[in-house]
Amino acid sequence: MSAKKFRIADLISIKGKLDLGLTLVAGAAGLDKVIKGSEINRPGLTLAGFYEFFAFDRIQIFGLGETAFLHGLDDARKREVYEKLFSYDMLCCIFSHGERPDDIFLDFSEERGIPVLLTGLETTRLITLITHIIEEAYSPSITLHGTLVEVFGIGVLLTGKSGIGKSECALELIERGHRLVADDLVEVKRLDEYLLMGSGSEIIKHHMEIRGIGIINVRDIFGIRSVRNRKRIELVALLEEWQSGKEYDRLGIEEEVYTILDVDSPYITIPVRPGRNIPIIIETAALNRRLKKMGVFSASELDMRIQNWMKQEGAAHD
Amino acid sequence: MTEREVRITSNAGVHARPAMMLVKEAMKYPCEVFVIKDDIEANGKSIMSVLGLAITPGSRLLIKAVGDREREAVERLVRLIESDFKDL
Numbered sequence: 001m002s003a004k005k006f007r008i009a010d011l012i013s014i015k016g017k018l019d020l021g022l023t024l025v026a027g028a029a030g031l032d033k034v035i036k037g038s039e040i041n042r043p044g045l046t047l048a049g050f051y052e053f054f055a056f057d058r059i060q061i062f063g064l065g066e067t068a069f070l071h072g073l074d075d076a077r078k079r080e081v082y083e084k085l086f087s088y089d090m091l092c093c094i095f096s097h098g099e100r101p102d103d104i105f106l107d108f109s110e111e112r113g114i115p116v117l118l119t120g121l122e123t124t125r126l127i128t129l130i131t132h133i134i135e136e137a138y139s140p141s142i143t144l145h146g147t148l149v150e151v152f153g154i155g156v157l158l159t160g161k162s163g164i165g166k167s168e169c170a171l172e173l174i175e176r177g178h179r180l181v182a183d184d185l186v187e188v189k190r191l192d193e194y195l196l197m198g199s200g201s202e203i204i205k206h207h208m209e210i211r212g213i214g215i216i217n218v219r220d221i222f223g224i225r226s227v228r229n230r231k232r233i234e235l236v237a238l239l240e241e242w243q244s245g246k247e248y249d250r251l252g253i254e255e256e257v258y259t260i261l262d263v264d265s266p267y268i269t270i271p272v273r274p275g276r277n278i279p280i281i282i283e284t285a286a287l288n289r290r291l292k293k294m295g296v297f298s299a300s301e302l303d304m305r306i307q308n309w310m311k312q313e314g315a316a317h318d
Numbered sequence: 319m320t321e322r323e324v325r326i327t328s329n330a331g332v333h334a335r336p337a338m339m340l341v342k343e344a345m346k347y348p349c350e351v352f353v354i355k356d357d358i359e360a361n362g363k364s365i366m367s368v369l370g371l372a373i374t375p376g377s378r379l380l381i382k383a384v385g386d387r388e389r390e391a392v393e394r395l396v397r398l399i400e401s402d403f404k405d406l
Contacts, residue, residue, distance in 0.1 A: 143358045143359055143360070145361045145364070145367065162361065162363050162364055183366055184361065184364045184366040184367040184370065185358075185360055185361075185364075185366065185367045185370035185371075187358075200370070201369075201370030201371070201372070202372075203369065203370060203372040204366055204369050204370040207366060207369075208366065209364070209365045209366045215334070215365065215366070
């Protein structure tokens with residue numbers, strides 16, 4: 001688990017697809033509180049007076065029901081309810097559906113430093129997005145040395161010693177219409193426990209260093225279709241110098257795996273030798289991966305055919 | 319394995335030129351060299367990797383080397399950084 005801390009302020013500042021459209025209306029003093037997990041709490045039972053199992057240290061979500069309940073109380077009762085509610089150091093309160101709490105609620109939260117946020121989103125959507133955001137923020141991550149490319153829709157992580165030609169291979173792949181995700185420094189996150197998402201460092205995004213030329217901007221040279229920001233890693237290819245004594249996979253019936261953050265990815269070793277066209281091998285490996293994903297295993301199928309044929313031939317002999 | 323912590327004192331941070339000097343120096347040694355910032359480990363022999371760390375002024379770095387002549391490599395790199403990329 002990374003030591004990263006995700007604060008309430010971070011939740012507000014998210015832009016783009018995951019923008020929650022949150023507006024802070026009270027309790028700014030608590031914005032630096034750290035959100036510890038993706039679980040939320042609907043405080044309906046709590047408002048009704050049931051304080052056992054009150055998960056106050058989570059994000060409290062007030063939907064239409066909770067808000068309607070509060071609005072139905074007279075001021076004296078509200079004070080009573082809030083007095084109890086705000087005796088707990090709640091993480092923050094979010095009101096969905098564009099609802100807004102009453103001023104007494106806001107006074108209490110301002111005084112206790114508990115942020116109150118409003119959003120126009122509906123409750124279910126809000127909860128889904130919050131879960132997604134927090135889980136991604138706390139997902140385990142690692143930085144790897146390699147080049148991540150998307151080849152025929154498959155995310156291929158090229159690894160190998162520096163100078164083996166990862167970047168050159170990626171360049172050739174880009175030229176053939178594939179895409180660069182990250183060169184040299186690949187940040188990998190494990191999402192949903194089983195998939196690996198790779199991306200590049202924000203600051204050097206889509207740049208590459210090619211020996212002899214220097215630093216190039218792939219997006220500027222090859223255009224927008226040559227790059228993408230992140231891609232799931234589905235194949236790991238190690239490029240290594242051809243070692244004459246070493247046995248390389250000749251059949252491809254058995255699959256090797258490469259483990260990153262406890263997730264196994266198919267792993268191939270490609271011996272590099274002058275005159276070997278590495279990009280086309282990577283392309284073929286990616287296509288073969290796609291076939292396998294669709295349940296077609298070329299090597300095993302050929303083997304089955306040969307075995308069947310031999311059986312028939314053998315029977316004809318008897 | 320040898321490692322040492324160093325702080326970036328230059329007020330320009332590690333931009334292209336200092337990154338190149340750092341990488342060039344690292345390349346002189348046969349050992350593996352890593353530059354680590356905020357738990358992100360960059361390959362000290364790769365320009366893009368080092369630039370990708372976004373080493374801003376005041377950052378704390380950990381210089382790590384593994385292999386032949388690792389002590390020497392770490393010492394030289396730390397000296398290079400401490401001298402504000404002037405000592406070569």
